Amino acid sequence: MVRQFFAYYKPYKWLFIADFSCAIIAALLELAFPLALNRVIDDLLPTGNWRAILLACIGLFAIYVLSGIFHFVVTYHGHKLGINIESDMRKESFDHVQKLSFRFFDNNKTGHLVSRMTNDLMDIGEIAHHGPEDLFIAVMTLVGAFGLMLSINWQLAILTFIVIPFLICLSIYFSQKMSVAFTQMFKDIADFNARVENNVSGIRVVQAFANEDHEINRYAENNERFRQTKLKTYRVMAWNASISHILMKGVSIFVLACGTWFVINQSMTFGEFMAFVLLSNIFLSPIRQINSVIETYPKGVAGFKRYQELLNTPPDVEDRDNAQAIDSVEGTICYNDVHFAYEGNEALLTDINFSVAQGETIALVGPSGGGKTTICNLLPRFYDVTAGSITIDGMDIRDMTLQSLRQHIGIVQQDVFLFDGTIRENIAYGKLDATEEEIWHAARQAQMENFILEMPDGLDTFIGERGVKLSGGQKQRLSIARMFLKNPPILILDEATSALDMETEAAIQQALTELSVGRTTLVIAHRLATIRNADRILVISKEGVEEQGTHEQLLGSGGTYSRLHQAQYV
Numbered sequence: 001m002v003r004q005f006f007a008y009y010k011p012y013k014w015l016f017i018a019d020f021s022c023a024i025i026a027a028l029l030e031l032a033f034p035l036a037l038n039r040v041i042d043d044l045l046p047t048g049n050w051r052a053i054l055l056a057c058i059g060l061f062a063i064y065v066l067s068g069i070f071h072f073v074v075t076y077h078g079h080k081l082g083i084n085i086e087s088d089m090r091k092e093s094f095d096h097v098q099k100l101s102f103r104f105f106d107n108n109k110t111g112h113l114v115s116r117m118t119n120d121l122m123d124i125g126e127i128a129h130h131g132p133e134d135l136f137i138a139v140m141t142l143v144g145a146f147g148l149m150l151s152i153n154w155q156l157a158i159l160t161f162i163v164i165p166f167l168i169c170l171s172i173y174f175s176q177k178m179s180v181a182f183t184q185m186f187k188d189i190a191d192f193n194a195r196v197e198n199n200v201s202g203i204r205v206v207q208a209f210a211n212e213d214h215e216i217n218r219y220a221e222n223n224e225r226f227r228q229t230k231l232k233t234y235r236v237m238a239w240n241a242s243i244s245h246i247l248m249k250g251v252s253i254f255v256l257a258c259g260t261w262f263v264i265n266q267s268m269t270f271g272e273f274m275a276f277v278l279l280s281n282i283f284l285s286p287i288r289q290i291n292s293v294i295e296t297y298p299k300g301v302a303g304f305k306r307y308q309e310l311l312n313t314p315p316d317v318e319d320r321d322n323a324q325a326i327d328s329v330e331g332t333i334c335y336n337d338v339h340f341a342y343e344g345n346e347a348l349l350t351d352i353n354f355s356v357a358q359g360e361t362i363a364l365v366g367p368s369g370g371g372k373t374t375i376c377n378l379l380p381r382f383y384d385v386t387a388g389s390i391t392i393d394g395m396d397i398r399d400m401t402l403q404s405l406r407q408h409i410g411i412v413q414q415d416v417f418l419f420d421g422t423i424r425e426n427i428a429y430g431k432l433d434a435t436e437e438e439i440w441h442a443a444r445q446a447q448m449e450n451f452i453l454e455m456p457d458g459l460d461t462f463i464g465e466r467g468v469k470l471s472g473g474q475k476q477r478l479s480i481a482r483m484f485l486k487n488p489p490i491l492i493l494d495e496a497t498s499a500l501d502m503e504t505e506a507a508i509q510q511a512l513t514e515l516s517v518g519r520t521t522l523v524i525a526h527r528l529a530t531i532r533n534a535d536r537i538l539v540i541s542k543e544g545v546e547e548q549g550t551h552e553q554l555l556g557s558g559g560t561y562s563r564l565h566q567a568q569y570v
């Protein structure tokens with residue numbers, strides 16, 4: 001873990017060296033004051049030379065101005081180093097999440113992921129800045145101050161040192177306890193975020209069912225759990241603070257008692273005693289410092305561990321080493337003995353065999369839950385087949401790069417997802433560099449030109465989160481426009497027109513039919529009327545492809561399709 005953490009310093013090597021060097025110099029300058037005080041009291045004070053004392057004070061002040069400059073570099077540039085590393089980690093986790101497959105998102109809650117990518121890394125910058133620096137300076141200060149204390153009075157120095165191992169063990173013990181407590185706290189925050197995210201995005205359902213009280217109770221449970229975890233964390237912190245406080249004050253009083261005894265017995269001068277008191281303070285400062293950041297350190301470590309867990313989750317759908325980027329495809333699709341099972345479930349698809357010629361429109365029909373959507377999801381490799389293969393133009397889709405494969409496939413899903421933004425941004429999602437004219441053209445093809453013209457801000461109208469300000473039909477038209485703009489050679493239409501009124505549906509069907517010309521199209525439809533004109537209809541059931549043929553052929557055969565047809569229209 002430490003090695004992985006330090007790898008993030010590499011791009012900022014020079015910043016780290018500058019920060020580290022300044023921190024060391026500033027720490028060394030701290031040791032100057034007790035030594036100067038010793039000399040002033042023991043050498044200059046008895047001479048009564050006030051001018052010399054004043055000069056010594058001016059010299060000391062100059063040293064402190066210099067030390068202040070070093071402190072500035074450490075505070076600003078050290079934090080800059082921490083922020084840069086934190087920002088790199090955030091970017092890396094976001095980039096990684098983009099590559100994770102559907103299976104990962106099936107099993108992880110949105111709120112948990114948001115929490116991992118935001119909250120968990122909150123203290124990492126502080127650790128990146130203070131971690132190595134504090135550790136090194138703490139050791140250096142301990143050794144430096146102890147050396148000077150030894151040179152003043154070795155007996156007292158050794159007696160003072162005895163308490164240090166106790167304090168260090170105490171810090172390590174409590175730090176570990178805190179790390180466990182913070183890991184639990186991060187989990188609780190993630191649960192908390194998931195609950196809030198779920199509630200806010202489902203608030204319309206909550207209110208429609210008048211289940212506000214139920215939600216309030218569930219939230220209260222999370223809230224109480226979080227409160228208890230926090231209390232436990234602060235209890236550990238309080239124990240640590242209180243025991244270390246007693247031990248450190250004990251050391252100071254011990255130095256006071258023994259030091260004055262040495263002074264009275266004249267084995268130590270008053271100046272040496274004063275210097276010793278100040279040095280013993282500096283000697284204890286690393287422990288005090290560790291205590292003051294004891295919240296940040298274990299929090300950062302716990303956050304980094306969770307961050308690593310996320311980063312070490314491999315995407316289960318990836319490019320093969322020798323995958324090729326395909327510039328263009330014709331669109332011949334072949335499913336060869338395809339088997340598929342969702343994680344931990346029994347096989348959903350077995351021995352799926354069919355092919356679609358370039359430009360052909362095939363429709364998948366069958367009972368609900370039969371696997372029609374799953375079959376289509378295998379084509380852009382949202383999931384990988386468990387056995388068998390799928391080819392496009394004779395090439396296994398796993399031999400193509402994911403990006404080039406998906407560039408050639410356009411999908412209009414049942415459950416339209418629109419981004420919070422404007423109509424323009426959402427249409428242009430199909431082609432990020434689309435011109436104004438191209439956007440309007442796509443909007444016209446999807447029959448939404450008039451609707452956009454009626455909106456106060458036209459294309460720049462904000463549609464709200466997930467397009468909440470649009471009707472179901474408008475949302476679907478927008479998602480269809482997005483696909484017109486993408487203009488791929490292969491189309492997957494999953495109940496693409498189910499939310500439209502009869503008139504608009506007819507118009508859209510017409511547009512989609514035109515779009516399908518020369519493109520390979522897979523249509524999933526429940527209303528058989530929309531797929532009457534498909535070149536071929538495949539009936540999908542648990543047994544695989546049960547029947548296939550044109551509408552007329554299947555009706556005539558008196559099988560499952562004709563039964564489905566009868567159920568819908570008779």
Ligand SMILES: Nc1ncnc2c1ncn2[C@@H]1O[C@H](COP(=O)(O)OP(=O)(O)OP(=O)(O)O)[C@@H](O)[C@H]1O
Pocket residue numbers: 106342343345348367368369370371372373374375
């Ligand atoms: N992500 C998933 N993880 C686990 N099981 C899933 C997942 N998605 C779908 N399933 C299951 O797989 C089966 C097939 O689902 P699929 O959506 O492919 O069927 P479908 O034929 O398109 O259904 P419908 O006509 O109702 O849309 C269902 O039993 C469903 O519960």
